[in-house]
Amino acid sequence: MTATMPGDVDAGPPFDAVIFDLDGVLVDSEIWWDEVRRSFAADHGRSWTMLDRAAVMGANSRQWSATMRERLNLELTDAAIERAIVDGVVGRFASAGAPAIAGAVETVRRIAGRWPVAVASSAHREVIDAALATTGLTDVFRIVVSSDEVDRGKPSPDVYLEAARRLGVAPGRCLVVEDSLNGVSAAVAAGMTVVLVPNRSVPPADGTAELAALVLDDIGRLDPSAIAATSRRPSMAEAPRDALPLSEIPAWRRTVRYWVSRVVVGVLARGYVRLRVEGMDRLPGGPAVYCFNHLNWTDPFMLMATLPMRPRLFFFGPKEEDMDLGGRNRIMRWTGTALPYKPGKNDLLGATRRVDAVLRSGAVIGIAGEGRIHHRESALLPLNEGTAYFAIRSGVPIVPIAINGTSWLRLGRIVRIRVGEPIHTAGRPTREAIADATERTSRALRDLVADAPDLPRPGPLGRWVTERFNEWPEGARPDDR
Numbered sequence: 477m478t479a480t481m482p483g484d485v486d487a488g489p490p491f492d493a494v495i496f497d498l499d500g501v502l503v504d505s506e507i508w509w510d511e512v513r514r515s516f517a518a519d520h521g522r523s524w525t526m527l528d529r530a531a532v533m534g535a536n537s538r539q540w541s542a543t544m545r546e547r548l549n550l551e552l553t554d555a556a557i558e559r560a561i562v563d564g565v566v567g568r569f570a571s572a573g574a575p576a577i578a579g580a581v582e583t584v585r586r587i588a589g590r591w592p593v594a595v596a597s598s599a600h601r602e603v604i605d606a607a608l609a610t611t612g613l614t615d616v617f618r619i620v621v622s623s624d625e626v627d628r629g630k631p632s633p634d635v636y637l638e639a640a641r642r643l644g645v646a647p648g649r650c651l652v653v654e655d656s657l658n659g660v661s662a663a664v665a666a667g668m669t670v671v672l673v674p675n676r677s678v679p680p681a682d683g684t685a686e687l688a689a690l691v692l693d694d695i696g697r698l699d700p701s702a703i704a705a706t707s708r709r710p711s712m713a714e715a716p717r718d719a720l721p722l723s724e725i726p727a728w729r730r731t732v733r734y735w736v737s738r739v740v741v742g743v744l745a746r747g748y749v750r751l752r753v754e755g756m757d758r759l760p761g762g763p764a765v766y767c768f769n770h771l772n773w774t775d776p777f778m779l780m781a782t783l784p785m786r787p788r789l790f791f792f793g794p795k796e797e798d799m800d801l802g803g804r805n806r807i808m809r810w811t812g813t814a815l816p817y818k819p820g821k822n823d824l825l826g827a828t829r830r831v832d833a834v835l836r837s838g839a840v841i842g843i844a845g846e847g848r849i850h851h852r853e854s855a856l857l858p859l860n861e862g863t864a865y866f867a868i869r870s871g872v873p874i875v876p877i878a879i880n881g882t883s884w885l886r887l888g889r890i891v892r893i894r895v896g897e898p899i900h901t902a903g904r905p906t907r908e909a910i911a912d913a914t915e916r917t918s919r920a921l922r923d924l925v926a927d928a929p930d931l932p933r934p935g936p937l938g939r940w941v942t943e944r945f946n947e948w949p950e951g952a953r954p955d956d957r
Contacts, residue, residue, distance in 0.1 A: 490649075490651075490669075490700070490701070490703060491591065491649055491650065491651040491669070491700050491703075492591070492592070492643075492645045492646070492649040492650070493591055493592045493593070493594065493640070493643045493645040493649065493650050493651070494587050494591045494592075494593050494594075494650070494651045494652075494653065494700055495593070495594045495595070495596050495636060495639050495640070495643075495650055495651070495652045495653070495663075495668070496584065496593065496594070496595055496596075496617075496652075496653045497595075497596065497597055497652070497653060497654045497655060497656075497659050498595055498597035498599055498604055498607055499597065499598070499599055499607075499655075500577075500655035500656060500675035500677075500678060501577065501580065501653055501654065501655050501673060501675075501695070502576065502577060502580045502581075502584065502595075502607070502611065502613070503574050503575055503576055503577065503580070503607045503611065504575040504576070504577050504675065504677055505565070505568070505569075505575055505603075505607065506675060506677055506678040507677045507678060508565055508568045508575075509561075509565055510524070510529055510678070512561055512564035512565050512568070513528075513529075513532075513544065513561060515564070516544075516557075516560055516561060516564065517548055520548065520550060522548040522549070522550070524548075527908060527909060527912055528544075528547050528548075530681075530901075530909070531543050531547060531900065531912075532544065533630075533656060533657075533658050533900070534598050534623075534629050534630030534631055534656060534658030534659060534662065534900065535598060535623075535629040535630075535900060536598055536622070536623035536624045536626070536628070536629035536635075537558050537562070537600050537623075537624045538554065538558075538624065539628075539629050539897075540558075540561075540629075541554040541555070541557040541558040541561070542554050544557050544561075545557055558600070562600045562602055562603060565599075565600075565603050565606075566602055566603055566606045569603075569606040569607060569609075569610050570606070573610050574607060574610035574611045576611050577675075577695060578694075578696070579694060579695050579696030580611075580695050581611050581612065581613060582696065583695050583696055583698055584613055584616055584617075585613075585616060587698065587700065588616050588617075590700075591700060592618045592619075592643055592645070593616065593617055593618060594617055594618060594619035594620065594621065594639045594642070594643055595608070595617050595619070595620045595621065595639075596621050596623075596635045596636050596638075596639040596652075597620075597621070597622055597623065597635070598622075598623040598629045598630055598635070598659075599622060599623075600622065600624060601620075601622045601624060601625075604620060604622055608620070618643065619639055619642045619643050621635055621638050621639045621642065622635070623635045625638065626638050627757065628758075628760065628898070630656075630658040630659050630661070630662035631657075631658040631659075631661035631662045631665065631760070631762070631871070631872065631873060631900060632662060632665070632760045632761060632762070632873075632898070633662050633663070633665035633666035633667075633760075633761045633762055634662075634761070635662065636650070636652060636662055636663050636666040636668060637666050637761070640666070640668075647666050647667040647668050648667050648668070650666075650668045650669070651668070651669050651670075651671065651700050651703065652666075652668045652669065652670045652671070653670075653671050653673060653695070653698065654670055654671070654672060654673070654688075655672065655673055655674060655675040655678075655680060656675075656678075656680050656681075656684070657680050657681040657683065657684040657687075657871040658871070658900065660672055660680070660684050660687045660688055661687065661762065661763075661871055661872065662762075664687055664762065664838075665760065665761050665762020665763065665838070666761070666762075669689045669703065670687070670688045670689055670690075671688060671689065671690045671691075671692060671698060671703065672684060672685055672687075672688035672690070672691045672692070673691075673692050673693075673694075673695045673698075674691070674693070681871060681904065682904050683869070683870070683871055684871065686836075687836075687871070689703060690703055730812050733810060733811060733812050734788065734811065734812055734813065735785070737780070737810070737811035737812075737813070738780055738781075738785055738789075741777050741780045741781050741811075742780070742781040742782075744777075744781075745774075745777060745778060745780075745781035745782075745891075746781065748885070748887060748888075748941070749778075749881070749885065749887075749888065749889050749890070749891045750888060750889065750890045750891070751778070751781060751782055751890075751891050751893065752890055752891070752892045752893070753782050753892075753893045753894075753895070754892065754893070754894045754895065755894055755895035755896065756784075756895060758875070758895045758896065758897055758898065759783070759784065759875060759895060759898075760872075760873055760875065760898055761787075762787065762838060762872075763787065763834075763835045763836075763837075763838050763839060763840060763870070763872045764787075764840045764867075764872050764873050764874070764875050764898065765835075765840070765841055765842075765843060765863055765866055765867040765870075765872060765873070765874050765875070766779070766783075766789075766840055766841065766842040766843070766874075766875045766877050767842075767843055767845040767859070767863045767874055767875070767876055767877065767917050767921065768842060768843070768844060768845070768876075768877040768878070768879055768921075769844070769845070769846060769856055769878055769879055769921055769925060770844035770845075770846050770847075770848065770849050770850070770879075771849060771850065771851065771853065771879060771880075771882045771883040772849060772882035772883060772885065772942060772946065773849070773944065773945035773946050773947070774882055774885065775844065775879050775882055776791050776808075776813075776842060776844075778879055778882065778891055778893065779842055779877070779879070779893065780811075780813070782893050783893075787838055787839050787840045788837075788838075788839040788840070789813060789839070789840055789841075789842065790813050790814070790815055790834050790839055790840070790841045790842070791808070791813055791814055791815065791841065791842045791843070792815050792827075792831065792841055792842070792843045792844075792862075792866075793814065793815070793816065793843075793844065815827070815830050815831065815834065815841065828866070828869070831866045831870070832866075832869070832870060835866070835870040835872055836870070841866070842877075843862065843863045843866070845859040845860060845862075845863045845917065845918075845921070846858070846859060846860070847860045848949055849946060849947070849948065851883045851953060851954060852883070852930060853880050853881075853883050853925065853928035853929060853930050853931060854925050854926055854927070854928045854929070854930070855925070856918065856921050856922045856925060858918070859914050859917060859918045859921075861910050861911070861914050863913075863914070863917060864901070864905075864909075864910045864911075864912075864913035864914045864917065865905050865910050867899075867901045867913065868901045868904070868905040868909055868910060868913060869905045871901065872901065873898035873899055873900045873901060874898065874899040874901065874913060874916075874917050875895065875896065875898050875899070876895075876896035876897075876899065876917055876920040876921045876924060877893065877894070877895050877896065877924075878892075878893075878894040878896070878921060878924035878925045878928075879891070879892070879893055880892045880894070880925060880928035881928075881931070882942075883930070883931055883942075884931040884932070884933060884934050884938060884939075884942055885934065885938055885941045885942045886931075886934035886935070886938040887934075887937065887938065889931075889934075892928070894924045894925075896920045896921070896923075896924050897920070899913060899916050899917055899920065901913055
C-alpha cells in the first residue's frame with residue numbers, strides 16, 4: 477500500500493501533539509486478543525468467530541466483556557470474563573515479550589523529541605502498562621488513556637477527547653495514528669486528523685482508508701510536519717453538494733433553516749406533550765445511524781425536539797417521488813432534514829450515495845427501522861435490513877432509540893424517548909453481518925419498549941392530531957382492541 481499525501485503545509489507546525497493507538501499500531505497484539513478470546517470460548521464449549529471479533533473491536537473492557545457474555549451465552553459475570561481475558565493477554569506479554577511492530581518504537585522516540593505524545597487505547601490499563609513496559613516506552617508517553625477511563629470505547633470519540641484534554645491541546649491540533657475502522661472513526665469524530673497504518677495481521681475493514689487524511693504502509697515514514705492539519709474527513713460544507721438535501725440553496729440558508737426548524741419544532745412539541753428523555757449520554761459524539769420504532773407521523777419531530785443540535789440530524793425517508801406533495805412532506809423538505817427515496821429498487825444507488833454523504837460529513841441519520849407505523853406501544857415489527865447495511869457500509873454505530881407515548885397524542889401526555897447502548901459495526905456489509913446487526917438492533921429495541929403500556933383513546937383533538945398525517949398500509953388505523 478502506498479502513501480496518499482495531502483497538500484503542502486502553508487506555514488508553521490500543523491500539530492501540537494501526536495496520539496497513538498496501541499494494539500496494531502505500536503505492538504502487534506491484536507491477534508493475541510483474538511487467540512485468548514477464542515481459547516476462552518473453547519474452554520466453555522463455545523466458538524469465537526470473525527463476526528464476534530468485529531463486535532468487540534474498539535470497545536472498552538465494560539463493553540466487550542458484556543458483549544462476550546451475550547454472544548457466547550455464558551452464565552458468568554462481566555467482571556469474571558474481563559479478568560480471564562486480561563490475564564490471558566498480560567500473560568502473553570510476560571512470557572513472549574512485546575511483539576513490537578517494526579519501526580514503531582524508534583518512530584515514537586523520534587516524534588517525542590519534538591511533540592508531546594500520548595497513547596489512547598481501547599485496551600485494559602494492565603495490558604497497556606505491560607505493552608509499554610516491554611517496549612521500553614513507559615517514560616516516553618506524557619499521557620496514557622484507556623477507554624475504560626471514559627464512558628464509551630471507540631468508535632465514540634471519548635478516549636481521544638480525554639487524551640487531548642489531559643495534554644492541554646485542542647482536538648483539531650492533534651494528529652492520531654490508527655490501524656482500525658473504529659479507531660479512525662473515533663478520531664475523526666473527535667475532530668482530529670488521522671494517519672492510517674494498516675496492520676498486516678488484522679487488516680482494517682473496507683472503507684477505512686477513505687476516512688483517513690493519510691495512509692502509510694510503514695509507521696517509520698510518519699512525519700507530522702508534512703501532513704496538513706486540514707486534511708481530514710469533509711465537513712458538512714465540504715460534503716458532496718448534490719448529495720445533501722436542499723443542495724440548490726446556499727449552505728448558510730440550509731443552516732438557518734435547520735436551526736430555526738429545530739427550535740420551532742421543540743417549542744411546538746413541548747407545548748403539546750411532556751417530553752422525557754432517558755440515556756442521552758449514550759449518544760455517540762460523531763456520525764451514527766439512529767434506529768427508532770415508529771408509532772406516529774410525529775416521531776421524527778419528537779426526535780428533533782429532544783436530540784442534541786449537533787451532530788446535525790437527518791432522516792431517511794419519506795418514500796416519495798415528489799416532496800412537494802402533502803403538508804408533512806413540504807415541512808420536512810423545508811427543514812432540509814429529509815433524505816427521500818423513490819419507491820422500488822431503482823433508487824438504491826442514489827439513496828446509498830445520499831446516506832453515505834450525510835455520514836461522511838459527520839452528521840447522524842434517523843431511520844424508522846420497521847418501515848411503517850403501527851399502534852402497539854410495547855410491540856416491534858420486524859426491522860428492515862437497510863439500517864444495518866448503511867451503518868456497516870459507513871463503519872458507524874447503530875443507536876437504538878425507543879419512542880413511546882405517540883400512538884395516541886393527547887394534550888399533556890408524557891412522550892418518552894429512551895436511548896439504548898450503541899451497537900458497533902465493522903467489516904463488510906455481508907449477508908451474515910447485516911443479519912447479525914439487524915438482530916442485535918431488534919433485540920435492543922424490543923427491550924427498550926417492553927414496559928410501555930398501550931394508551932387509551934384521547935378526545936377529538938387528540939385523535940385529529942394523532943391521525944393528521946398518518947399513513948396506514950391497511951388504509952385506516954387498525955382496531956385498538
